[in-house]
Amino acid sequence: MPIDEAGIRERCTDAVFERGQNYRxxxxxxxxxxxxxxFTADVQGSRSYDVTVDLSVTPFEVSCTCPYDGPSICKHVVAVLLDVAAT
Structure with a gap:
């Protein structure tokens, strides 16, 4: 399943999207x-976090080892998704 910026934005808040862009x-x-x-990745935040993105299912599934418990995906996942979308 292809990933694009619009699909990523649907899964997060504007603030989280901006932070993810900055991380990338x-x-x-x-x-x-x-x-x-x-896809798996290490993303450096206040410490290193493990991110997994599974595009084999719709909608795509993600996980991150960070403590974020907000209403959407975290900035680490956004950074990885943006990187995947760029490839």
Whole structure:
């Protein structure tokens, strides 16, 4: 399933999207690995967080080891999704 900016924006708040953009632009993604339609990455925040993105299902599924408990996906996931969308 292709990922684009509009699809990412639907899954997060504007503030989280902006922070995710900044994380990506600042090079906070340390490793991005692809296994078929599953992507894993290390994203550096206040510490290193593990992010998983599964594009084999609709809607795509994500997870992050950060403590974010907001109403949407976290900035670490947004950063990885933006990186995936750019490839």
């Amino acid at each position: 632009a600042d090079g906070q993604i340390g490793r991005l690995t692809r296994f078929g339609e599953i």
